[in-house]
Amino acid sequence: MARGIGLDRPFFDDKNRAFWILQSVGWSGYFVLRTVSGFANDKVWMFAVHVILMTATGYSLTLLMGTLFRRVISMRPLLTTVLSLLAVVCAASAFSIIETWSVATFVNQDWRPRTVEYLGGFILNFTLLAAWSALYYGINYYLLLEEQIDQRERLESQASTAQLAMLRYQLNPHFLFNTLNSISTLVLLKQTERANAMLARLSSFLRYTLANEPTAKVTLAQEVETLKLYLEIEKMRFEDRLRPHFRIEAETIGARLPSLLLQPLIENAIKYAVTPSENGADIWITAEHVGDKVVIEVADNGSGEGTAFAATPSTGVGLANIRDRLAQAYGPDHGFATRKNERGGFSVIVDIPYESGDKDS
Template sequence: MSRWQRLFDSNERLFWTLHSAGWAGFAIIYYIGSFLHDVRSIWVFIILLNAYSGWLLTIPLRYVFRWARRQHPLKMVITVILACYAVALLWAVVKNINYWEIYKHGYRPEAWYMYFTNTINSLIMVGCWSGVYFGIKNFQMLQKEKQNALKASTMAHQAHIKMLRYQLNPHFLFNTLNAISTLILLKENNSAEKMVSRLSDFLRYSLDNDPIKRVPLGQEIKALRLYLEIEKVRFDDRLEVLWDIDETCESALVPSMILQPIIENSIKHAISKMEQGGRIAITARTFGNDLLMDVADNGPGADIKNGQLSREHGVGLVNIKERLQSLYNRNFAFSIEHNQPSGVRVRIRIPYEVKDA
């Protein structure tokens, strides 16, 4: 934390710094303004004495104003005006004494109004001090409200991302448990046991990763291999997976479980529909400052309108787009298109970022 940050984080330190700096500035400006009046050391002493008395007398205003800010507006205004006038009048008396007794050696003005000539100037100065005080307090209050609003927005944003992320777990879990149930009914207990074991490992990875944080793609690939091993228990030789992952992409940060619903979608709508099975190709590479990821299948294809699948009740791909929108705002691309010669291809482009060392 920098020195300036520490200064503004402490109200006590900020008050005493600005309070002292303000009165020091008053003394400097007053001396410069009256430089032609007198350059003797006695005059400099009077200026310093007046600045010090002003510094001392305005300190109680801080505590009066702190109390006044908690009162009804009309009561606050009356309190501030009376307090400013009382301090200004007292400071004017002190300045007169300093000027008459020390600088003029016991001088007394003959005209009665001369006793009040310093009051207006003093009132203006105290008024400026009060204005700066309330200005800083109101600024701090607005900043605090902005921080609270930003914090609330951030918490809501994070909750939205977590909701989107965890929405996938029941979706995937339902499909897998249904498959395990089928294996048990078919008396394929060994296959069911393997599937349960891999499901346990996969869900442990899924639940252990914070949905807000991103993970290295290499770590995500390991989880996808677990998932595909689960699916291979169901499809055996009917499921072929081709991996083409550039080594430079292994450390790239990606949202956890971002590719799994795409692969699940391919298995559900492509591989399971083909009697001879099919193939899923998973690709990742870099292009400039971006990370490009593709998931393509060679299934029967699907109706695609305006870059979206025309299927109803699907949550996986819609979920992915919402997560990318929440995490990257507009700095991403998500497209669904026809694969050649058949099937569906899903492309994702996100910024290429790696974890700090």
């Protein structure tokens, strides 16, 4: 039933429909109030004819005013005010002339209006039509403001989404070039099985990065599987020099986070801990559920020079990129810290709100 009469959607969703409803209800109320007031003061039945004529006059005049107001509302404020005031004065003058004539014709045929009666009628009708105009402009300016707020929110949301996508696509692809160079070397050495295995893993990793929306959130379990795939590619380059360790609490595997958030941190550890060392390095990825937060740490036992990972014009990506993605995804409700750890290496600690769900957001 509500759907049939249009009550299942916001009242001002259809401004034209809302105008006609308010116009009809308002002037119906005017008719009822004036009729009841007249009969309460012992007016004759012809007074009802007079009120019907006044209601029809007011209804018609305000329709004309509304047509004018729709045209002038977008003009400069001063021009809108002047034209609207002139329209109210003209309408009130016409209203008072018709009203005094109607009273003399239907209510009291012996009454002859004088200037003061016209003036009194003008003042009352001017007040009535000015109130109608104020309500008209008040509603329309409110709707314009609401529309501008909605538009601003949409633009802010689009800008936020675009920035998230940009940050995701900024991820440093130099590992891709390194991997392709390694594959090329393996082909030249005729180690086709290793080259094919590396190509398959690279293909799976790239398929994942392309299949997921840049602004999507994935479960920590999915993120860990992607990290393992990435580490398998790198391990074929570094072999035993790269020693990853995962310590993921069972309670955290369903937690959601921006996709590929941790990959640059692993890449950082490989670049500054594994690559410079002849013996390589260990990398630990840990996740804990602490209260309503998920605390994730990526640590290594290298030289502790991972702070060089901060964004620079040459790389275009780094710790600043991670901070920006976290800020876009969680606002102030997250934590991000770096430190030199007890193993002599570098640690990055991220804490984010615990979110869970079955679908990517």
